[in-house]
Amino acid sequence: MAQHVEDLIGDAVYDQGGAKIGKVKRVYVDNASGAPTWASVSTGLFSEDSLVPLAGAQLRQDPAELQVRVRKEAVKTAPHLAHDGLITQDSENDLFVHYGVDPNRAGWEDYGRHAGPPTRGDARTTGTAGVTGTAAPRPTAPDMPETRRPDFLVRSEERLNIGTRQEVSGHARLHKYVVSEEQTITVPTSHEEVHIEREPIADTSALPADFGEQEQEVTLHQDRVTVEKEMVPVERVRLVIDQVDEDQTITETVRKERIEIEGMDREDKLR
Template structure:
């Protein structure tokens, strides 16, 4: 029988619990001692993933293998054992349920048996001495673990929108005023008197070139002379020039703001109940 001091030594050393063939079942969890004798009676093993209840195994018939604890049960038996609430105490009903599972106590179906030859029903439980109701608690003080939920707030990055720069062509009507020049034909008649031009403001004189053109015209008089004059004017001309107007650039800025979040959390409250005996 492993003593309480040996179990404490193994727990402090971070020992593992082994199956009957020496395979590691998992690290040692909590040690339960008998409420009456104070001797080690049960040990828990983390045989499942984190968050799942640990498996209970009896220390009856267990031995030490170095600092580890070796149980006389195969891996599957411990793995499939009934999962009990780990509130620091095993009730008599819970302990009897575990004892029946490990074969350390007769099953309820075996308490009553019928003799096939005589047809007499025998109550084995009545014949056997009644087993005292025992309970076990975790080693140490009579204590209970109280738990509560705590609100953990963090942040996560998620995409809110996607911005894309796109150029599109729009048209608009533009009206502008431009000054246009044109030539018009003006006929000016100047009378000639005595071979000299006569203007409204008095007599004038011809230049030599004018006098030569005057007498040459006289020589061709009555010959149907024709003179052509070309007139010019300006026309508006519209041309399109592409010129840069502005440059658009986008960039990201990180802005922060305070946001209040809340949630409902649960917590355990330990109360005492008085049981009259």
């Protein structure tokens, strides 16, 4: 059970469709009714806190969850909270229009000076939330809730949040195909030839004297070149990605507000 609105800080926040928005960092209470009206929700590490209306919100237990009556897309596009964490009347009017919330029923009616804290898991939804994305008419001055106009101006400026993201810069692939080429190779070969060799006989009685027609035959040999083809692996080829670090210079224009003193003789300017 949440006894105080401070107990909501740190609870997870979900939109009306069940999508997670972020976590509660701060709760804003209406000065007149004492009912919570806005929750400052952290939506990401590098994002500014967003204000979410608490009208019609529900509490759940185990785990502690806060479900609001707006869509996550509306929270993303809502006006962000100033760096000093204060809500001016004009900025609250812009939030009413953005979320379509009736300013006269903007409080979380389960909380407040005359309402007991709701029990998680059995939340009441008496608060009325507007339809997400529908702009309600800007209220006239008599219908406005009690103002909380400060006695100072808030000066804002844009700051650059630089980050990096990976994106596809190109594609590389290996493609194997077959080409034909002619190779000329010199192969050493040999062959046999015959010639007549004459040897005089010194001793005529050592060999018989064969007289008449005779013949002698020999077989000749030569090398014949043969060619066979075989498929053999010769190398492995793969693609290897190398990460190259480099510095890039980014130039961007930012805006900031300046505050001047008007209606005085001196020309002092405040930065």
